[in-house]
Amino acid sequence: MKINPVYLIFFLFILNLCQLPAQALMVNADTARLRELRIPSAGMRKEMGARVLLPDAYFKKPNTRFPVVYLLHGYSGKYSNWTEHVPEIRKWGNLLGVIIATPEGGYGSWYFDSPVDSAFRYETHVAKEVVNYIDREFRTIASREGRAISGLSMGGHGALYLALRHPEVFGAAGSMSGGVDLRPFPGGWEIAQRIGSRQEFPERWESASVINNLHLWNEKMPIKFIIDCGTDDFFFDVNRALHEKMLAWRIPHDFIVRPGEHNLDYWKNAVLYQLLYFEQFFAKR
Numbered sequence: 001m002k003i004n005p006v007y008l009i010f011f012l013f014i015l016n017l018c019q020l021p022a023q024a025l026m027v028n029a030d031t032a033r034l035r036e037l038r039i040p041s042a043g044m045r046k047e048m049g050a051r052v053l054l055p056d057a058y059f060k061k062p063n064t065r066f067p068v069v070y071l072l073h074g075y076s077g078k079y080s081n082w083t084e085h086v087p088e089i090r091k092w093g094n095l096l097g098v099i100i101a102t103p104e105g106g107y108g109s110w111y112f113d114s115p116v117d118s119a120f121r122y123e124t125h126v127a128k129e130v131v132n133y134i135d136r137e138f139r140t141i142a143s144r145e146g147r148a149i150s151g152l153s154m155g156g157h158g159a160l161y162l163a164l165r166h167p168e169v170f171g172a173a174g175s176m177s178g179g180v181d182l183r184p185f186p187g188g189w190e191i192a193q194r195i196g197s198r199q200e201f202p203e204r205w206e207s208a209s210v211i212n213n214l215h216l217w218n219e220k221m222p223i224k225f226i227i228d229c230g231t232d233d234f235f236f237d238v239n240r241a242l243h244e245k246m247l248a249w250r251i252p253h254d255f256i257v258r259p260g261e262h263n264l265d266y267w268k269n270a271v272l273y274q275l276l277y278f279e280q281f282f283a284k285r
Contacts, residue, residue, distance in 0.1 A: 031087075031090035031091055031094055032053035032054055032055045032056070032090045032091075032093045032094040032100065033053070033054045033056075033058075033059075034051060034052070034053055034083060034090070035051065035052045035053075035054065036049075036051060037049070037050040037051065037052060037133075037137075038050075039103070039125075039129060039130055039133045040129070040133075041121065041125050041129055042129070043113075043121035043124045043125060043129070044119055044120075044121050044125065048079075048103070048104040048125060048129075048130075049078070049079045049080070049104045050079050050101060050102060050103045050104060050130060051079055051080060051082075051083055051101070051102045052099060052100070052101050052102075052134065052138065053083070053089065053090055053093045053094075053099065053100040053101075054099060054138070055093055055094045055095075055096075055097050055098065055099070056094055057097045058099070058138075058139065064139065065139045065140055065141045065142075065146070066097065066098060066099045066138075066139060066140060066141065066146075067098050067099065067140070067141050067146040067147065067148070067278075067282040068098065068099045068100070068101055068134060068138075068140050068141070068146065068147050068148075069093070069098050069099070069100050069101070069148045069149070069150065069275060069278050070100075070101050070102075070103065070126070070130070070131075070147070070148070070149040070150070070159075070170075071089070071100060071101070071102050071149075071150055071151060071155070071271070072102075072103070072105050072111065072126070072149070072150070072151025072152075072154075072155030072156075072158045072159055073102065073105055073151065073152070073154075073155050074151070074152045074153035074154045074155050074156075075107070075108050075110075075153055075154040075189045075190075076107055076108065077105070077107075077154075077155075078104060079102050079103055079104040079105070080102070081102070082100075082102045082271075083102060085264055085268075086264075086267065086268050086271060088268070088272075089271060089275070092271075092272060092275050093275070096275060096276070096279045097279075098275070098278070098279060098282065099134075099138060099140065101130070101134055103125070103126050103130045104125075105122055105126070105151075105154070105155060105158060106120065106122055107190070108154070108189055108190035108191075108193070108194065109122040109154075109158075109194065110122075110154055110157060110158065110179075110182075110189075110190075110191060110194055110195075110208070111123055111126060111154070111155070111157070111158030111161060111162060112161075112194050112195060112208060114194045114195065115195060115196070115204065116193065116194060116195060116196055117193070117194065120194060122158075123161075123162060123165070126158070126162060127162045127165070127166045127169055127170075128169075131147070131169055141282075143171075144167065144168060144169060144170060144171035144221070145171050145282075146171075146282065147169060147170050147171060147172075148170065148171065148172035148173065148174070148278040148281060148282075149162060149163055149170045149172075149173050149174070150173065150174030150175065150176065150226075150271075150274045150278075151174075151175065151176065151178070152176040152177055152178075152267045152270075152271075153176075153177050153178065153179060153235070153262065154179060154189065155176075155178075156174075156175030156176050156177055156178020156179065156180065157175070157178045157179040157180055157182070157210055159173050159174060159175055159178070160173050160174075160175050160178060160180060160210045160213075160225070160227075161208075161210050161213065163223050164210065164213045164214070164216045164217060164223065165213065165216060167216070167217075167218070167221040167222075167223055168221065170223065171223065171224065171281065172223060172224040172225075172226075172277070172278055172281045173223055173224070173225055173226075174225070174226040174227065174228070174274040174277065174278070175210075175226075175227050175228065175229075175239075176228050176229070176266070176267050176270040176271065176274065177228070177229050177230065177233050177235055177239075177262050177266065177267065177270075178210070178227070178229070178235065178239065179235055179238070180209070180210040180211055180227075180235070180238050180239055180242045181209045181210065181211045181212075181238035181241065181242065182205055182208055182209045183198065183205050183206070183209055184237075184238065186198040186199070186205070191205075191208075195208055210242065211238070211241065211242050211245060214242075214245060214246065214249060214251060217249075217251050222252070224252070224253075224277075224281050225246070225251070225252070225253035225254065226253065226254040226256070226273070226274055226277045227239060227242065227243060227253060227254070227255050227256070228255075228256040228257075228270045228273065228274065229256075229257065230257075230258060230259060230260025230261055230262070230266050231257060231258070231259055231260065232259065232260060232261045233260065233261055233262045233266075234262055235262065236257075239255075240257075243255040254277065256270070256273065
């Protein structure tokens with residue numbers, strides 16, 4: 001019998017709850033403490049916003065270090081979107097005992113270091129400047145085994161793109177409705193403003209797409225992947241193509257498909273499964 005992966009993950013979530021002590025279950029009603037940050041960016045010569053959610057355990061266990069989940073926002077968004085639009089993540093992060101960080105990704109950066117505009121150095125900012133700052137200012141598990149990254153739409157592309165290019169930084173990565181292949185969308189979402197037009201710079205569009213970066217995955221420093229996309233999403237076809245290529249290349253991953261569109265309702269549901277997936281990853285370190 002083939003088991004629906006969504007049901008399996010939810011079963012694991014319930015099982016995980018049953019294994020928690022009663023005191024831990026009681027804090028489910030509480031929320032992680034929010035910290036507003038200004039992180040210097042040398043590459044962009046300005047300070048960038050970010051938020052961090054610290055679980056109760058962070059304050060109750062002053063000698064303990066904690067894993068970090070980085071959540072990236074989508075196109076036209078900002079670093080505060082996750083905590084404002086999906087406030088439930090404050091409860092879930094608290095229950096799972098993880099730090100959640102939401103860095104700034106710009107209006108339409110696609111998390112590149114842009115070859116066109118030197119003001120857009122978001123790959124460097126998120127993968128290096130933000131991670132280094134969080135590790136320096138908070139009690140984190142400062143290794144790839146203690147870091148995961150995910151995001152929605154533009155942020156889903158960014159999470160997989162950054163993880164593949166920086167496997168020494170991130171040990172797990174997820175995508176929710178991610179734009180994992182940019183080539184079918186040459187006029188969309190300011191991508192051409194970041195890397196040049198596809199007609200003039202086709203090689204940039206090739207190398208910038210997640211699906212063409214799978215060759216960077218290796219067994220010596222493997223990344224654990226979870227990819228989630230709704231069947232009515234305009235990015236569904238490129239996500240399915242990514243899944244099929246990963247199968248062909250024997251790259252382990254979880255691929256969740258269910259009815260849904262490219263909207264907040266879908267991401268509110270998806271992020272819970274992603275957080276649980278990462279919590280299981282952290283537990284195995």
